[in-house]
Amino acid sequence: MSKQPPFIPPRWALKFLLAICPPHLAEEIEGDLLQTFARDCRRVGEQRARRKYVWNAVRYCRPGILLRNSFSYSLINTIMLRNYILIAIRNVTKNKVFSGINIFGLGTGLAACLLIFQFVSYELSYDTFFENADRIYRITNDRFQNGKLIQHGTITYPTIGPTMAKDYPEIERYTRLMPGGDLNVKVNDKMFRGDNCHFADENFLSVFSFPLRAGDRTTALKDPHTIMLTETTARKFFGVTDNAWADVLGKTLYWGNDEQPYKVTAICEDVPDNSHIQFNALVSYSTLHSGDEKGADISWTWSDFRHYIVLKPGTDPKALENKFPAFSDRYFKGDKVSGSVEKFYLQPLKKAHLYSDYEYDIARTASGKAVWAMLVVAVFILLIAWINYINLTTSRALDRAKEVGLRKVMGALKSQLVRQFIFESILISMLAFVVAWVIVLASQQSFNTIIGAQLSWWGVLSSLKPTTVFILAGVMIAGVILAGFYPAFVLSSYQPATVLKGKFQRSSRGGLLRKGLVVFQFTAAATLITGTLIVSRQLKFMNEADLGMNLSRVMIVSPPERTAWDSTFIERVESYKAELAQLNQVVSVSTSSQLPGQRLGRAFGLRLREQPSEAHYTMSFMGADYAHFDTYGVSLVAGRGFRPADHQADFSKITTAILNQNAVALLGIANAQEAIGKDIIDGDGHWVIIGVVNNFHQESLKKPMEPIVFLPTYSTYASTSIKTNTSTPQALVASVEKIYLKFFPGNVFEYSFIEDRYRSQYNDENRFAKIVTIFTVLGIMISCLGLIGLSSYTAVQRTKEIGIRKALGASLASIITLLSADFIRLVTVAIIVAVPLAYLAMQQWLSNYPYRIALQWFLFVVPALLIVIIAAITISFQVLKTARTNPADTLKYE
Template sequence: MIRNYFKTALRSLLKNKGFTFLNILGLALGLAICLLITFYVVDELSYDRYNIKHDRIYRVNTDLKYSGTITNYAITAIPVANVLKTECPEVETAVRITPALNIRFKKGDEIVREDGATFYCEPNVFDVFTLPLLSGDAKTALKEPNSVVISESIAQKYFNRSNVVGQTLFLVTDSTSHKITGVMRDMPMQSHFRANFLLATGHPVQNNNLWNKLTAFATYVLVKPNANTNLLESKLNAEMQKGLKGSSTMNYAKFTSGGNYFKLSLIPVTDIHLKSNRVMELGANGNSQYVYIFAAVAVFILLLACINFMNLSTARSANRAREVGVRKVLGSSRKHLIFQFLAESLIVTFAASIIAVMTAWVLLPLFNHLSNKQLVINLQTITWLLPALLSLVIIVGVLAGSYPAFFLSAFQPINVLKGKISTGFKGGAFRNTLVVFQFSISIFLVIGTLVIYNQLNYIRNKDLGFNRNQVLILNNVNTLEHPDLLKREIKQLPGVVNATLTSFLPTANNKILNYVSPGEKEGQSTQFWKIDEDYISTMGMQMKTGRAFSEQFKTDSTAMVINETAAKIFGYGNDAIGKTITTGGAKDLKKYHVIGVVKDFNFSSLRDNVTPLVMTLDNDWLARLSIRVNTHNLPALMAQIEKTWKAIAPNEQFEYSFMDQDFDALYRTEQRMGNLFIIFTSLSIVIACLGLFGMAAYAAEQRNKEIGIRKVLGASVSAIVRMLSFDFVKLVIISFLVAAPLAFLAMHQWLQGFAYRQNIQWWVIVLAGAGAVVITFVTISAQSFKAAMSNPVDSLKNE
């Protein structure tokens, strides 16, 4: 019996090739998009789960509130790890990790920069994280000074083999040889930090009682099974309060009286990638909002595809009504008819799923490029994909085919054979609801896409307080013996406006926090940048009061330039010039006098407010050379700059970037998400239009006799087209009224993630609604004109 159902269903589908093609196309498109988004969501949710003990690993975060400003850090003060190990019985161990800066190794005669994947860490890092060693002993690998554990790919890169334990790598940065004591497997991409080099700290991190001084170390804790992490947090904060009260470097009572605080918190390692965007993260994290949004988009697009199936199936109801009537007269029960139609649905869904998998596989490289992922369909993927796909075929097949099956099987033979097969388009309340639902989703996505595009455009064009255009940045300058010589030579080149030596750039990741004391006030955590006298002018910044650094003033070695936010928080207002600011402790106390206040400029993401910043005139050992150029022949100038570089540093690589590109990189995630939104929105509109096309065909089919009578009575083609179009336009308007407020609320919430944002413009809402109406009319016009132009004799000859 089941075989007969599927055999008959297959014949029916092959008999109506056009209908079958549209159904399979819509479902395949929806399923393919759903699969790609599912791959993305699964990848995002799998971060750090490669660790065997991932459910017991936490990172300690620090929250600081001072002068009304709350700053969230991914690092801690030095004593935290020691307290975790010695004072907390819930803890198995704790480890500290910090990124290594300006790391360059020697590979033969070549010097290779390895920033971003090199970390200093304590020897027990292997007790916390699952980092299997292919060779070497994890218990002793990082106990000796100048030892290093490298990844398998790095071993191949430097030695062309994996077994390199005992070999040495020369670290150019500090002119030391590091002994390779272990080779670990490459860390998975799904890790919130990825290390290719683990360097020994050289000695245990010194412990002290400076609870109010944050270090660059991220502290991770491995708790015992079933440990109470809330109690652990309370203990940590109690120890911190005790340490702060006994601190000799701050007045704790005065500090807290102003509502200020230090707080410690624990975050599961599996939550870091999606739920942590703090200062001093070890890597670039994702955003849980995008995961939730894309998951919702996948569900909605799948629903759109299912709705299309229902609409296209009911559009064929008139053609299949007589078939149903004849079958019932010949003794077929409604149950058998339902099974028959569900069999057709399952066949279509199965075929669509096969095409969807092939389409997703073909589009995966493009999707990886757009989303900056490295997704692959491998054996591990197939183990969950096949059962999920089989379940999806059954669920979608039954869901998409249920309404047509029950709808068509409910026809009464006597009514069918008399030609009374339906109540017409206006009577199909459920089908109208489906159209409203479809276009509500599409309009929602259109508004969301336009808001995202406008926000990204706003970011690109916002006045940031500095000029990022036409600024060339040379890397590796700190490797030169005399970087100031390179600066002088390049400043003399035609087309060069100015140049500055520093690594503290508005678009760079090098941000150093320090505590400064404005007068008699408590220490304030601020950005502390070392710059030269050409920095302000090269960056195109503006002074609000006072002056910038100058070679003409020898006293500028003890001078300081602060930003507007620092002047406000320090309580200076418009009277900052001449004020004294101190740094350091009793042994290394240094006093600075303020000579100028620079207008606020954004040196972080526009998601964050500008924070206090102070700048001193000092050499920066990580310096890069930023060059402001003004030339119409940039390639020629670049050739001259490279020639100057080679003359001064013949053995060093010539690496450069442009500041506007580095700025764009800060918002690359939003740009990728915006591009994906545009694609998904376009495809959702295509899918919705397929369903609309089916509904237009259904309406024309059900009203063909009405149209014939109207034409006989003198109705014009335009009047009939307006009549048929109005019903659909009315549904789209209802969809707009449903989707617009929901989209406004959702995108308003998304924009709250930006400290600097553009309000949702009224024309965005109007444009989305007008666009939906135009797309609707264009989609249904073919069917409307076809019905309006038909010969009334054909529809009335049987009456």
Template sequence: MMFNLETAISTWKRSLELNRSFRKDDIEELERHIRDVVQFGISNGQSEEEAYRSALTQMGDLIGLETEYRKVYWEKVFLGKRFLQEITWELQMFSNYVRIAIRNLWRNKGYTAINLLGLAAGLACVLFIGMFVQDELQYDRHNEQADQIVRVLLGDRQTVTPTALGPGLGREIPEITSWTRIYPLGMYTPVAVRRGDTSFQESGFFYADSSVFNVFTFEPLLGEMKGALVRPGTIMLTESAATKYFGSDNPIGQVIETGGGNEFEVTLVVKDLPSTSHIHFDMLASFVSTSWASREEWGSSNFYTYLRLNDSKNLPTVQNKIDDLVAQAKTAAWSSIPATFQFKLQRVTDIRLIFEGRRVYVYMFSAIGLLILLVACANYTNLATARAMRRAREVGIRKISGAHRFQLARQFFGESLLLVAVAMIVALVLVYALVPSFNAISGKDVSFSLFSDWSTVPALLGVCLLIGFVAGAYPALVLSSFQPVEVLKGSSRTGSGSFGFRRALVVFQFSVTVFLLVGMLTVQFQLDHIQKRSLGFEKDNVVVLSIADRELRPSYQTIKDAFSVLGSVQSVSAIHSIPGYQLSGYGMKTEETGLTIESAEDAVSVSGIPTDQDVVETLGLQIIAGSDFPKTPEYVPENGTYQYLVNHQLVRELSWEPENAVGRKINLMGNRIGEIVGVYEDYHYQSLHQEIEAQALFIEPSQFGFIMLKVSDEKSQAVLAEIEEVWTRVAPGRPFEYRFLDAEFDALYRSDKQIGSVVLTFSILAVLIACLGLLGLASYSAEQRTKEIGIRKALGASVREIFVLMISELTRLVLVAIVIAVPISWIVMNGWLNNFAYRIEMQWWIFGVAGILALLLAITTVSYQSIKAATSDPMKSLRHE
């Protein structure tokens, strides 16, 4: 074809006219420029075509030219001249993108549904996980200046401290602006509280110094906080406790009674503590009402001590000062402190996350959330690229009509953003609907509201944008890069370029699946291990009744005798606090360190539990040296004649042997000199999260809190009826509120179980989302290979061979995923297990099970499509298209 300058110029002109960066004037000027160059070239002896080509070369490439013009254009636009016009144009383009996106999504309903479902489920999971994590991070933050509040621990883990600690610290250390002691009486033994005919056993009955209001933040509803717990015999109620006893009456100035005939006047009602408080109580009586108030002692540790510092940064300073105080023990109040005592400060905001070990779960759930999100994104990306083949023509036509690569990319981003936005709406609906179930599974008390916090909506929009971009990036970049000529000629295998990437995504998804399966199994086995671990005592078939009031306690022997005669009761025993909840700490002296209290420096900290003679039988403890308590009901403990049973750990700590421990004399602080009669094997007197420490049992009826009845069958109504009949006779007027030792002990693991079920739920969902993506992918690949399968069948391939062909590729990908996931999950889960005092070892078969499970899931997911493809009639599939 002959070169025609005019045709060439007008084609060139049209390509510029389609571009919004050039105005008519500009094009005219450029055209004139080209013509001048051409003229000059011709006058220098070039041909018309040569001259034109060199003119274009001089012009610079179109993209560079456009960029320069666009810059100038926008500079002018921003000068204000055509800003509005430009905005209108953008909006029009935007609505165009949206319209095309909707059409595209609607035309492929199956694809859209799979994507939408996967994204919505993923987003809902992520929202729930976000709420979970947020709730955990919120613990104790309801207090003003929460990071100034610290709790004092005795040693590394003991939360209860001596009475002398709070006042002693307050006097000596100026950085402490206030201190308060909380005596969690109800936690040791429930307190019977009565008002008129209303009577309950309250485990949330605590005592506190009136300075509790300076340390913690409360919301007063009725009464004044100032002076509320100053007088003896005053009490503060939470809103729900007030309603329980007073209904709609105003409780201020009214009186409630506790078991021993003590009366407390209600001076303050506050709002219930939020569920995100590490400490929970329903009533706080004034500390000055207890006999402890007048005594500052180091001997018995029953009290939580909290401090408020003048500056949160001063924690290390205060810690050093405390260490010095203990080491020097100079002042009178500190002189009698046992030298083995060490106090450790801990911020209340660290209690939940660090002390109670919830930070691991925060990390774990954040990671699961992120993985779910990535799996959902991978689904989208995968399906969108798989569809690239079909959309290649569309891209070609659009490009020829003058669409820019960057406009096409915008179109594809628009589609992913639209889908994510719709998915987010579905997810929000799901979250609203499922909050109660989530609370039931997780044991939390979260609520979801879009507008309760200013940051929620922007955060959600941010998440939408992020996912839209992450999920849409690859399809947008790949699809928009297609060359129109190739695509329209149909010569390029557009699907194959992205094939490697899609395989990588499938491998990623299945690595995540295998990882989550391993994690899920490990968590379940570890929790199971904890609960099934031999506790060292028999928790089954023990009914527990509270006798912690002044009238019942002295008559415990009568009560015991009344129960002993019942046929269904095998053994009866009284104890201060039940296993799982045995907190109280004593300083213990031995003959080596001098038995008298005056020289208390060398005391060893032990858990001291007052019991009666039959505790070994009732709890099924094992005596490994010496003997059980002598069965002498008339025995009355007094200084010098105390009898002790000590655990194996105590013997170990003192580097004794069980055999030679028997007969040694010890003194549990407070004039309890006596002799060790026997050594029992360690049992878990606290939860399995805590290691067993030194413990001593001794007989002291004045401290009894519970009667424990070992029965033949606690589930039997007849047995319970018999017990109730005796109870109403021996404890008239007291509610028959019985508990079961096994249930009380299991309650310690409620949060572990909840964590287990939350992990389980989310892991299953993540795996399902991954399978959903695979399902979509399988149907596309089956569709694309219709012809191939038809030809293979026509040439004699069997159904089985076709099926194997279809799944062999997938199987290989899953195997690769297993190889990747196994070491990662081994490292991560082993790290998690290290958080437990008593842990299982990683089992190789868990990986086997997870791998096989993942493979089965993958094959099941694609088998429907594969079988359908394999059994299809080749005649039909070859006629297809």
């Protein structure tokens, strides 16, 4: 071997030699130099051969060779790249089963990560499409009475937005919103029923940049009795074709039982799913105060309004919020105006969807904790997939060791081998990405059904900022490269003399790392299994808990909103209920202002007659008829229920009330029996307590039971509840509809079942549980593939040992125990680490529920046993195969 030149001349020296060297010998010597280069590549490696090549070119002063030097390097790199590709393809095709498991495992992990990221990106994208979304805030309100928080909500008074905009120059614009209820309309003698209708002021479209198809956004909601429809609603009401939206402008419809026609002044695009405000129509806010009723514009006590403000650029929202206590003192004077102490806050618009624990929230909401938990699950699964790849790759040490030894003997450098193995990692990762993409596309529709949204990757990517895309791509690429580095350095580190003799030098640090990776995998898997079990138990508890009422077999019929309220309405309702009750399958019929699962309104400033005038108590209230408690099986604790004589057409003449047990306790009454006959003062009116009912869960178990006062009322907005005695109440629908339309012509008949409506309150929890369960199964499956890799690697390392033990008389059972003990020990360590992690995580999650399960020991033991069983089954095949190996096969070469 020739002596290595001491240095390589700099580029300027080579250029100088090119200028002075005669070119006539270039072609003659070029062939010799290339042959020498090829020989040196085999002897001293590519890097040193390149240096010698350049040195010889400089020595012979051949400018032609030097001019083609860069081309030669490119050619050499191309040849080496082609060589990497060929070797990688041969290794993949030669070991089809191993490659298939590796690619499928990594692809499945990537697919799970991509699907979860799709879901998380969608949840985080809410309201980001609005112009100036970073400067839009909604005003929230806490109310305190007797020093206690009685309401934490988004509803405030109609004067709040305009007054704040007047008092604080930091506010650029504001808008007011009030829920309008169902969209029960009449269009050209046709009846339609919908929902999500709100009153919105003329500033609404300047705060929220919903695109219009037709109309002027500055005047669309200005005049009284004007209405803006979405595309879908306009098609439904007016049969719009060929997108002729302008033809709808100026047309009229009748809403509810209002005799005044509403003119269509604008058509907007359908509200995106990722908007926290959802509507099918908006009615001009000025309609609320167009007549003699001015409360919607000037009231400081009417509490049913939502306010949004746009801050001027550069405004500090916290600094503005710090001024709100003075605002409350100035206008509410403690509790003198509204009967409660008012505190106002600002919530960024982008947090309205995921971080809303507010009462009376009209926003489409979800749990921010659940969304971030899903992102953690995605990271776990991705790490498990990469770890699985590392373990499976290193488990092929025996197959690749001899290859490494031979290539090193032929002159290959460690850097070349590392590049080769990293290139193979990239190739497998690219194939895994293809598999992941196929899995995502194949499962997209099913995934959309689970999460309740129509997502696609193109939609998600188009909504992301370029920096986010680059960061995600960088994380993926870095992960792939890093996942390939460890196997590359492990496999390229074998000494030729050792591996060609069939001997391997095990590294204790490498063994600890591989075991640590497996412990991490199963820690994540055990944590996910425990979390899934606890989530499912909590859901089961909420679905099966005693609600204090019976929801089974109750049909709900929509209220007759288009029927006018007059002196004959109560008589008509009574006749309607009596005729329904005559149906053979009907047990009882009742009407109520709210249904189970719906948020009740609140009555402020209540007190007992014997209590001092400064005493104030707040309760939820519900209007219900005399059959309501019987229909829902609510037990009477003391006194009597409502009677027909208790109902009055004039609300001010109602003098009886029924309380639940929480309301009795709130008023300071010792027991239910003592409450009977006491007077409750409400402003200028009063109600005599005639009965007390047991506490029941009016809303889901996600919210505490509140004190409730029930009043004997009827209303055109009251739904009908029909208790049946059949397991197939659908058979009643035709008969009920006939009777409904007989008494309430001109209304649209709609029905549902209260159990379905009540359970819908747990939709977010059900969705979270399904997603976690699916991806937990995937995480376990991928972890098992990694365990297969480690067991295979260990079996290879201990083949000779096992052969010697068997030759010395060791039994099959002892060999199986020997090989299994290490793996079970690793899984045990994973369980020990996972239990406290799962406990802390689930304790935090359960803290959101006032009614929750206890974290009992079996909720952690069952997942631990399951993990051990899964691990034992996973390694059993490889352990049995190794334990049954004939010792003659493993020792014959010694």
